[in-house]
Amino acid sequence: KAGVTQTPRYLIKTRGQxxxxxxxxxxxxxxxxxxxxxxxQGLQFLFEYFSETQRNKGxxxxxxxxxxxxxxxSEMNVSTLELGDSALYLCASRLTVVDPGELFFGxxxxxxxx
Amino acid sequence: SQQGEEDPQALSIQEGENATMNCSYKTSIxxxxxxxxxxxxxxxxxILIRSNEREKHSGRLRVTLDTSKKSSSLLITASRAADTASxxxxxxxxxxxxxxxxxxxSLIVHP
Numbered sequence: 587k588a589g590v591t592q593t594p595r596y597l598i599k600t601r602g603q604x605x606x607x608x609x610x611x612x613x614x615x616x617x618x619x620x621x622x623x624x625x626x627q628g629l630q631f632l633f634e635y636f637s638e639t640q641r642n643k644g645x646x647x648x649x650x651x652x653x654x655x656x657x658x659x660s661e662m663n664v665s666t667l668e669l670g671d672s673a674l675y676l677c678a679s680r681l682t683v684v685d686p687g688e689l690f691f692g693x694x695x696x697x698x699x700x
Numbered sequence: 701s702q703q704g705e706e707d708p709q710a711l712s713i714q715e716g717e718n719a720t721m722n723c724s725y726k727t728s729i730x731x732x733x734x735x736x737x738x739x740x741x742x743x744x745x746x747i748l749i750r751s752n753e754r755e756k757h758s759g760r761l762r763v764t765l766d767t768s769k770k771s772s773s774l775l776i777t778a779s780r781a782a783d784t785a786s787x788x789x790x791x792x793x794x795x796x797x798x799x800x801x802x803x804x805x806s807l808i809v810h811p
Contacts, residue, residue: 590742619798629788629801642798676742683797688733689790691742 588613590692592677598698604665607695611658611679617641618660619689620652623674632675635660636683664697672699703727704772704789704802712808719776721805723789724769732765733790733799734774743788746774781811 591610599605611618620632631644635654652662658679664671674696678689704725713719723732731750735743749756749765749772756763762775776783786806790799 621801628803631798631800634798642796674740678743688745688748689735689743689799691735691744693742694740696740 590677590679590690592675592692592695594695595693596696596698598700599667600700601667601669603667604663605667605697606661606663607675607677607697609660609662609677609679609692611660611677612690615679615681615690616658617680617683618654618658619678619680620660620662621676621678622646623676623694624672629676632662634683641683667699669699672697703729703791703793703800704732706787706789706802706805708805709803710806710808712810713779715779715781715809715811717779717809719779719783719807719809721774721787721807723772723774723791723802725772725789725791726770727793728767729791729793730797731792732763732772733792734761734763734772735788735790735801737786737788737804739785746787776807779807779809781809783807784809 617636619634622630634642638654649665654660674694676694678691704723707722733748734746737743760777765772786804788804790801
């Protein structure tokens with residue numbers, strides 16, 4: 587069974603640009619969550635999608651957005667990049683959101699903003 | 701903001717020794733999970749303990765939960781160099797089922 591796949595793994599952008607990250611969950615998983623990980627703030631929850639609907643959202647500005655497609659694949663977009671957006675962006679999937687269960691994480695997309 | 705906070709921030713031990721990490725949290729939880737992260741990689745789920753459970757085992761891992769003290773501990777017995785990683789606790793509370801992660805404990809096991 588394939589794991590969670592995130593692309594790209596590494597990318598470098600400059601301030602003011604925008605970036606789109608992609609996440610393919612484990613087959614059958616309908617929930618996809620996104621986290622931002624930085625040395626200073628640790629793991630911060632961005633948002634969660636379930637069946638193409640945003641179910642929960644963390645405390646991030648509107649520059650951070652996401653969506654989920656009918657095949658459960660998800661994308662997140664960050665517009666007008668700032669230096670502070672440099673981070674490891676982690677995607678995680680799980681089977682359902684009703685019963686608590688483990689999150690399956692991808693390897694992450696490491697974004698560097700210059 | 702983090703719900704759980706791990707202690708210590710860093711731990712360095714010799715192979716064969718036991719490693720104990722603690723997690724404290726502030727509000728009532730539904731469950732608590734522990735994850736491991738190797739440097740720069742994704743997180744891997746280790747164990748989940750529900751609020752009505754007090755102890756769980758998985759291989760060399762033992763997790764305890766004390767809801768009266770709002771704390772949990774992760775014990776890794778007979779540590780190996782391959783256990784070198786960061787360990788995070790994640791708590792779920794309320795009805796959102798969104799795990800909130802602490803800042804992690806960095807464990808180094810020297811061969």
